[in-house]
Structures are given as C-alpha cells and as structure tokens.
Amino acid sequence: MEFFLILFVVLSVLFFVLFVFFYFLHKRNLKILKGISHIISDSEENIPIIKMIDVLKEMKANLETRYSEATKSRENMRIILQNVSDGILIVDSEGKVTINNSAVCEFLGIENCVLEGKKLVEIVENYDMLNFIDKNLKEFTNGSTEISIVYPQRRYLKCDAIPVILKENEHVLIVVIKDITSERELDNFRREFISNVSHELKTPLTSIHGYAETLLDDDFKDVETVKHFLEIIENESARMSRLINDLLDLQKLEEGKTKFEFQNIDLSKIVDYVSRIVKPMADSLGVELKISCNKEIYVYGDFDRLVQAVLNLTDNAIKYTAQKESGVKSVEVSCEIINENECQIRVKDTGIGIPSDALSRLFERFYRVDKARSRKVGGTGLGLSIVKMIVEAHNGQIKVSSELGKGSEFTIILPILSKVSPKNGDSIPA
Numbered sequence: 001m002e003f004f005l006i007l008f009v010v011l012s013v014l015f016f017v018l019f020v021f022f023y024f025l026h027k028r029n030l031k032i033l034k035g036i037s038h039i040i041s042d043s044e045e046n047i048p049i050i051k052m053i054d055v056l057k058e059m060k061a062n063l064e065t066r067y068s069e070a071t072k073s074r075e076n077m078r079i080i081l082q083n084v085s086d087g088i089l090i091v092d093s094e095g096k097v098t099i100n101n102s103a104v105c106e107f108l109g110i111e112n113c114v115l116e117g118k119k120l121v122e123i124v125e126n127y128d129m130l131n132f133i134d135k136n137l138k139e140f141t142n143g144s145t146e147i148s149i150v151y152p153q154r155r156y157l158k159c160d161a162i163p164v165i166l167k168e169n170e171h172v173l174i175v176v177i178k179d180i181t182s183e184r185e186l187d188n189f190r191r192e193f194i195s196n197v198s199h200e201l202k203t204p205l206t207s208i209h210g211y212a213e214t215l216l217d218d219d220f221k222d223v224e225t226v227k228h229f230l231e232i233i234e235n236e237s238a239r240m241s242r243l244i245n246d247l248l249d250l251q252k253l254e255e256g257k258t259k260f261e262f263q264n265i266d267l268s269k270i271v272d273y274v275s276r277i278v279k280p281m282a283d284s285l286g287v288e289l290k291i292s293c294n295k296e297i298y299v300y301g302d303f304d305r306l307v308q309a310v311l312n313l314t315d316n317a318i319k320y321t322a323q324k325e326s327g328v329k330s331v332e333v334s335c336e337i338i339n340e341n342e343c344q345i346r347v348k349d350t351g352i353g354i355p356s357d358a359l360s361r362l363f364e365r366f367y368r369v370d371k372a373r374s375r376k377v378g379g380t381g382l383g384l385s386i387v388k389m390i391v392e393a394h395n396g397q398i399k400v401s402s403e404l405g406k407g408s409e410f411t412i413i414l415p416i417l418s419k420v421s422p423k424n425g426d427s428i429p430a
C-alpha cells in the first residue's frame with residue numbers, strides 16, 4: 001500500500017515537471033512565432049501559423065525575384081560599361097579599383113583585365129596617370145588632364161576625375177579616360193602642313209622679291225643680266241603656281257570633291273599619252289625613254305587622273321635620272337597583266353635611287369629626300385601624295401623599290417576591268 005502511495009507521488013511529481021516543461025516550451029515557441037509574425041506582418045496583429053507559412057513562401061518568392069532583378073541590372077550595367085568606348089575606372093578611398101571596363105585595359109596596356117580589388121599602383125604603370133588619380137583621390141576634387149603614353153602604342157588620353165559620395169558615406173573617384181589620339185594627330189598634321197606650305201611659298205616669294213628689287217635698283221643697262229633675273233622670277237612664279245595647283249588638287253581629292261569620270265580605258269592609251277608629253281623633256285635632258293605596253297589591257301578608271309598619276313611618276317623618273325652624273329640614263333614605262341584580276345603600270349629608271357630608310361615616307365606630303373635637289377628640278381614635294389590618292393580612288397595600290405645610285409621602280413597595280421567597284425560611286429556614268 002505504501003509502495004503504491006510512493007509511486008503515485010513520484011508519478012504526480014514527474015507529470016507536474018513534464019507539464020511545466022512543455023508549458024514553457026510551448027510559450028517560448030509561441031513567442032518566437034509571434035516575433036516572426038511581427039517581422040513579416042509589420043503590425044502588432046498576430047498571423048495564424050497556417051497563414052504564416054503562406055506569407056513566408058510569398059516572401060521567399062519575392063526575394064528570389066528581387067535577387068534575380070538585382071543580378072540582371074548589375075550584369076546589364078557591366079555590359080553597358082564594357083561597350084562604352086571611353087575608359088571608366090572607379091577607385092575607392094584606399095586607391096583600390098571597384099569597377100572598370102575593358103577600354104581602360106586597352107588604353108593602358110593591361111593584359112589581365114580583372115582589376116576589382118587591386119591597388120592602382122599594382123596595375124597602372126604610367127607615372128602621370130597614377131599621379132593624377134592619386135592627387136584627385138587625396139584632395140577629393142574634380143580634375144582634368146591630358147596624358148600621352150607610349151605603351152602599348154602612342155596615344156593621347158584625356159582624363160577626367162569626378163569625386164562621388166555613395167550611400168553610407170562611401171567616397172569613390174570616377175575616372176573617365178578618352179582617347180584623343182586622332183584629334184591630336186590631326187592638330188599636329190595641320191600645324192606641320194601650314195608650316196610646310198608657308199615655307200614652300202616663302203622661298204620662291206623671297207627670291208622673286210629679291211630679284212625684282214635688284215631690277216628696280218638697276219639702270220637696265222645690262223640686258224643679259226636683266227633677262228637672267230626675269231627668267232628666275234618667271235621660274236619661281238611658275239613653281240609657286242605649280243605648288244598652289246598641287247595643293248588644290250590634293251585638297252579636292254581628300255575631300256572627295258574630285259569628279260572621277262570612270263570609263264573603260266586601255267592602259268596603252270594612257271602610257272602613249274604620257275610618253276608624248278614627256279618625250280621632249282627626256283630628249284633635252286639626255287634620258288632615253290622606252291615604252292613597252294601590251295595593247296588591250298582594260299581598266300575601269302578616269303583617263304585624265306590616271307594620266308596625271310603616270311605623268312607624275314614618269315616626270316620624277318626622268319628628272320631624277322637626269323640628276324645622275326654619269327652612266328646609263330634611261331626610263332622605261334611598261335604595262336602588263338600580272339594575274340587574272342590585276343594589271344600594272346611600271347615606271348623604272350636608272351637614276352639616282354632612293355635610300356631605303358626614305359622609302360616608307362615617300363608618299364607623305366612635302367617629303368623629299370633632298371630638298372635642294374627637288375627644288376632644282378622644280379618639285380613641290382606633293383606629286384607622290386597625289387599619285388597615291390588617285391591610285392587608291394581606283395581601288396589600286398602603289399609600290400616602290402629602289403637602290404641608291406642604281407635606280408628606282410614605281411608600280412601602280414590596278415584591278416582589271418569588270419572586277420572593280422570604283423570608290424567614287426557618284427561620278428560613275430550609268
């Protein structure tokens with residue numbers, strides 16, 4: 001009896017303890033659920049557990065949508081940045097890259113373009129660029145500068161620094177890098193061109209002025225001297241007018257204002273025409289002129305312009321061959337088919353030749369191997385630039401090879417008729 005009493009008491013105590021334990025456990029869970037319900041409902045009102053599961057599911061779906069939208073817009077931003085032709089570099093206050101596009105790497109010659117988190121000093125080699133970013137980062141100011149770099153290629157870069165404060169007071173510097181190489185080169189080219197033209201015009205003008213002044217001071221007694229001075233004036237003014245004509249020609253060709261009258265032309269007709277013009281000059285300078293041109297090689301081109309190109313080459317060949325002190329003096333103009341698509345006109349001389357280091361610059365405006373010699377033969381330094389432009393307008397190429405003291409060979413390669421689509425479409429007759 002006593003045993004049952006003890007068992008009853010023990011069981012009662014155990015039951016009581018379990019009851020208290022489960023009561024508190026339930027209360028705690030209720031508290032947690034109430035807390036969750038508050039968080040998700042944003043109000044004091046309790047959400048029933050069944051409903052809470054639905055709300056949580058909806059929240060999960062919302063979060064997933066937002067996450068994928070955030071990822072998408074980040075990815076889109078990255079694609080947009082990569083397609084911007086200017087370099088964009090964003091640097092944090094510690095000088096570490098947070099964002100960059102591939103243009104930055106292209107401009108600065110950085111091979112591995114994963115720059116995020118890297119310090120600027122580790123990736124940018126150009127001292128001026130580093131200095132510029134560093135200064136604007138420290139002072140946290142707007143800045144602008146122009147930097148010229150030589151590696152991986154010569155470029156002029158315009159850099160703008162823009163300080164920006166992001167959320168949570170995060171300071172970053174946006175650096176926009178613009179490639180202004182072509183503008184700068186054009187500026188340099190213009191400057192050089194103006195200086196060349198002024199110089200070329202000044203020389204004959206000074207000479208005309210000088211001789212005219214001498215003539216005025218003279219009492220015109222010595223007729224021979226007067227005649228000689230007048231001849232010089234005549235020569236110099238003719239050179240000025242040639243120069244101006246060449247300049248106008250070049251300008252028109254460059255601006256596409258030259259009207260090309262494209263038609264079927266037999267190359268031998270061009271060569272015949274040129275040879276008739278230059279023959280008297282070749283004879284008077286003691287240069288033998290040889291012509292060998294197969295008939296019926298047709299090209300689609302402008303007769304006058306092709307004559308101008310071949311005439312320029314032949315004129316050079318004769319004049320620079322005549323400059324040779326001794327030896328064979330001959331110029332050969334030939335034309336032939338070189339393959340099923342192309343033919344060529346070749347002007348070969350046994351003249352003074354051209355040094356190999358000058359060959360690559362020969363077609364530049366005003367470039368002359370020997371200025372004094374070119375002036376002596378009445379050159380303007382523009383002839384070969386004009387030839388090149390004419391040939392290119394015919395979808396052709398011009399080549400040169402030469403050996404100093406032995407002679408030069410200029411070759412115009414043109415597409416054979418029916419395989420060409422002339423560049424100057426506007427002026428092609430129907």
Ligand SMILES: Nc1ncnc2c1ncn2[C@@H]1O[C@H](COP(=O)(O)OP(=O)(O)O)[C@@H](O)[C@H]1O
Pocket residue numbers: 312316317318320321349351352353354362367368369370374375378379380381382383384385408
């Ligand atoms: N056949 C040639 N033989 C030697 N030098 C040449 C020949 N053709 C051109 N040159 C060189 O190329 C330069 C440029 O030629 P060009 O443009 O026709 O100008 P230029 O008016 O001086 O003749 C010349 O000044 C000359 O030095």
Ligand SMILES: [Mg+2]
Pocket residue numbers: 312315316379380381383384
């Ligand atoms: Mg010339």
